[in-house]
Amino acid sequence: MSSCPVPTLTPMEAVEAKSVLPRGWKADLSNPLQLDLQPAVLELLRRTTSRLPQDVIESIVAGRNAEAEGSRGANTMDTMIENIVLADEHVAPLCQDTGTVIFWVRHPFGVSQRKLKEQIRAAVAEATGKSWLRPNCVAALSGKNPGNNMDPFGETHPVIHFEEWDQSGIEITVMLKGGGCENVGAQYRLPDAAIGAGRDLKGIRKCIIDAVVKAQGQGCSPGILGVCVGGDRVVSYERSKEILLRKVGSTNPNATLDALEKQLTQELNTLGIGPMGYGGKTTVLDVFIEELWRHPASFFVSISYMCWSSRRMTLSIGTNGNAEYR
Ligand code: SF4
Numbered sequence: 371m372s373s374c375p376v377p378t379l380t381p382m383e384a385v386e387a388k389s390v391l392p393r394g395w396k397a398d399l400s401n402p403l404q405l406d407l408q409p410a411v412l413e414l415l416r417r418t419t420s421r422l423p424q425d426v427i428e429s430i431v432a433g434r435n436a437e438a439e440g441s442r443g444a445n446t447m448d449t450m451i452e453n454i455v456l457a458d459e460h461v462a463p464l465c466q467d468t469g470t471v472i473f474w475v476r477h478p479f480g481v482s483q484r485k486l487k488e489q490i491r492a493a494v495a496e497a498t499g500k501s502w503l504r505p506n507c508v509a510a511l512s513g514k515n516p517g518n519n520m521d522p523f524g525e526t527h528p529v530i531h532f533e534e535w536d537q538s539g540i541e542i543t544v545m546l547k548g549g550g551c552e553n554v555g556a557q558y559r560l561p562d563a564a565i566g567a568g569r570d571l572k573g574i575r576k577c578i579i580d581a582v583v584k585a586q587g588q589g590c591s592p593g594i595l596g597v598c599v600g601g602d603r604v605v606s607y608e609r610s611k612e613i614l615l616r617k618v619g620s621t622n623p624n625a626t627l628d629a630l631e632k633q634l635t636q637e638l639n640t641l642g643i644g645p646m647g648y649g650g651k652t653t654v655l656d657v658f659i660e661e662l663w664r665h666p667a668s669f670f671v672s673i674s675y676m677c678w679s680s681r682r683m684t685l686s687i688g689t690n691g692n693a694e695y696r
Pocket of ligand 1: 465590677
């Protein structure tokens with residue numbers, strides 16, 4: 371069987387040469403009131419929409435090489451890899467669905483969240499105008515689309531989570547979360563008699579398998595699963611999404627959950643669902659599980675499903691003011 375190599379993406383010098391950040395741009399963190407991160411966030415969006423993280427690419431290639439030569443699974447993943455290379459080469463969106471745009475911002479004391487929010491929203495609107503993002507924000511009932519990815523109340527899109535930290539730099543992470551994969555997320559309340567799931571690791575495993583079986587043919591597999599056990603309904607779902615920021619193949623510091631993650635990744639890949647539900651050995655690329663504290667009466671298992679087009683990137687601005695993307 372011929373194996374597919376990990377593709378070589380555009381060298382970083384070429385990516386940086388196309389940057390929309392003015393040459394020599396620096397953020398002045400000593401003057402938080404004058405801070406303007408809009409250009410740096412615009413560049414973050416340009417890179418995120420067109421370039422998959424290396425760990426995701428490598429896991430897709432490994433999945434492709436696990437499929438039988440000439441099978442629908444292998445052919446589907448060959449197309450994904452071709453897609454990855456073309457999007458990167460042309461700085462074009464990797465998928466027509468550029469997702470819900472979700473940010474996590476960590477900043478030092480003294481930075482105005484209100485101003486940062488304005489700058490991030492302006493960058494999203496500008497990226498939409500450049501067609502790096504599809505206008506994906508519509509009114510729930512009428513479907514009315516403002517065309518710029520802005521909900522007029524500034525509450526639901528883009529989604530921005532803020533956290534003050536004790537470091538002096540700023541970190542902005544973005545995830546583009548596709549609508550198809552969002553639709554197949556699920557939340558279970560244990561015990562769940564319908565699937566025979568109790569409040570233990572076996573019950574959690576049943577929830578995860580049930581969610582993946584129900585998602586088959588939807589959500590653009592191979593998927594990456596973010597699973598949060600505990601919390602209230604809202605925090606549980608929020609964390610299940612945030613842990614999708616972990617690198618594929620990374621180790622969970624909780625040895626019990628790490629073992630369950632590895633077991634489930636292997637088991638889910640025996641279901642035969644395969645890439646895009648066409649059958650095959652690669653149904654998931656990884657499973658990430660986290661445990662939170664909970665109310666004694668409640669036991670939630672929240673599952674966020676990320677498609678193969680797992681676009682995420684972090685912008686770091688250190689005390690020297692330089693923007694770094696990783
Ligand atoms: S679920 Fe993901 S791969 Fe599928 S259409 Fe949406 S963004 Fe694209």
